[in-house]
Amino acid sequence: MEAMLRTTKKLHSLTLIAAALAFVFTACSDDTTGPDGEEEFQLETHTVENLDTGYGGRTAPNDTAYYSLRENNRIEKSDSASTQWDIAFSGTTIYINSGSSGPGDGGAIVLDQSFDATVIAPSEGYAIDTTATSLAIPTGSDNGWYHYTGDEGTPPHTIIPLENTTLIVRTADGERYAKMKIISWYRGNPDLSNEDFNTEDHPSGHYTFEYAIQLNGSRELN
Template sequence: MRHFLFTIIAAAALLTSCVDYDAQPFTGKELPRTTGYSTGVTNDWLYINLRTGQMFNRNKVNEDIAEGEQKNRLDWDIAFCGYRLRTNSGTSGNGLGAAADLGKGQYEKWTSVSQLPSDLQWAVDDHTVSITMSRKDWNRYLIANHLNFEENPWFDPNNGPATTLTDANPILAKAMTFTGPPPVYTPSFHTYVVRTADGKRYFKLQLISWYKANIKIGDTGGQISYYCDELK
């Protein structure tokens, strides 16, 4: 049944304007708001404490945690910015978090920590993941570097919008990919495991759609739909 739902959501995501589609009700989670460059800030991250369910920056950019402040905090475990994700590890934070790829599909298969392979390849965050720049930040970059606006447009018809590198998790960067123009966001449907900032708990994660799953496809891009449950 889940594979049927995946197919319906992926097909609907390719439509261009408010189209009804029939599918089983989505039982996972959805981000409460759009994050990322469309808000005018390149590094617009929504942080989540998987252990308590608490969210930071839930309502707006930098509401609780400004960029850079997350590094010394241990009260968050994952973060979303557009279709990129952070864990509290490496260059993103001083926690003991990390992420690993458990393979395509089979979300229901993983129920306990004891199932995790002993040779699982864990990845901590680094500065190799690209992220879409906001128009405001791109314009600031051009001004600071004395570059011509007409010769350096924010949106290149051949390459899409301007990007920059950020602190994020390189394994989770594969959970959803972007191609375009026209813009298409494609989930890998792999199941990932995320270790919490305290290094003691583990949550499985699977991204489902760039859109909110239970409403018409339209202007809700960026409100990621996903599954996330603790491994006992």
């Protein structure tokens, strides 16, 4: 009888331990997986260097570089009519796969705050490309992502990314969000305050940018 009692107590203790472990495992799973078993937090951060747009200056025609933020790779121009790309660069102009620029459900917002301070994408207010001159990310100096120094600036005739400006992009599938910071428009990300800076050594139209994308569809970006 005493041996049976010990066995019963031992089995009861093992049952309680198993139940406790199952509870802990379930609680941990609830924190990291969604209703379909996918991870809740899938934030990826990438730095793209020297993305060449084929920019030829004021008198030469511009080419366009199409890019997938979801896949972190360049998309062939032959696929420009698809939803494979999310954002495209031509000279200083940035297109979003939406409206007049592509068949996607993309959109964008220009935020006057730093990349690091941007922790969540807005839930509404996304603009789309409606015409060649009315774009989600406005063109022109101090309108979108850059400042043009002009004749009297330092250095003269130079494109300088605006500080504390973050681009929020809704991807072409309409389901994911990314934040982006343009770092440089010149190959090699040169120091623009250096008096030796010149566009022969550092050709223009080569984007360097950082972005963070939330692949699970949520708007959390930090």
